[in-house]
Amino acid sequence: MTTATKPPTPSPHVPVGLDWQLAIAQELIARGVSVAAYVPDSRLNGVLAALGERDIRLRNLAREEECVAYAAGQRIAEARPVVLMQSSGLGNALNALGSLAVPYRLGIPLIISMRGTLGEKNPSQVPMGRATTAWLGALGIQSFSLRQASEVGPVISGVLDLAFDAGETAAVLLEPELGGGRA
């Protein structure tokens, strides 16, 4: 398992104190990820900017469901995509996950920025955030919480192993403790 042991190289696009965003990008690049399909989220900006700086293809698609299906098309050709979204968009992706990614065993890595959990101030975000791990679990998709920058290497790398080697769609949850959320 590859881990990011070196401190991340500074990026002009990643805010001070949010080096975890850069570390995620560097781990994805080290493991050969070639394209990121995503729906925007403020906490993903630094990850995506760092990927873009290294010429990783960025695909801002209209819906989270599209991101999963796009990644399925990449995986059936044995390419290495990653899907990034906010937890509030997971509901939009459930059909593509449960009826495509899982039964076809295409092994798609998901990076989900959590809303609706610790510190959430928007009541409308809470139900989907509270249900995120349960939704994933009900489909047999394992999820792993990332709370500290020091865990980026093993967690990201481990989820990529599950996806690309074991053929299991699996998720990293970017928890509020990492920082970068709404004040």
Next chain:
Amino acid sequence: MNVNDVTRTIMQCRPDAILVSSLGTATSSVRLVTSDGPHFYFGAAMGSALAGALGLAEAVPDRQVVAVLGDGEFLMGASALWSVAAYRPSNLTVVVLADGAYSITGGQPIPAPLHVAAVANALAGTRGVTVSSTTELAATLRAEPTSPDAPGAPLVIEATITERTWPGPSPFIDPAATVRNLRASLAQAPAPA
């Protein structure tokens, strides 16, 4: 024109293409016409096939990819047309089987006409055309350049289906076989000139 007429014409004009078929008549017809050839068959996930075709097309830029979509399927994932228009892979062609009904669930009518060709023309990154015969479809496909570096926005062909019959075998495909067969084909097939 029926669905099999469309699929057969696509295969005659694009014999080396990888087809991406949506659940319903599209997957059934591609199974029949290609004798379960190595294509990306959707057995569920309605509304996802166009985005799947976009991902596949970008993963295999030296191959032609043709998405064969029911009109009900297209409507469920219509936003993907905007994504195709944004990234416009030149090796992707989209064919929408416009019969105005949800065939897989019993033929219930789609309440409003799609006018998908007109929508595709309204977007900056796609082009649309309507065809109502295999002659028109073949002429349209043969007029399109297929070299990997061909410029131009993806073509969206709205194929008017007037003969509504169930085209072939069950669309409830084996996902594992679909993945295995397409991967084996991609690993072995030389890129066409």
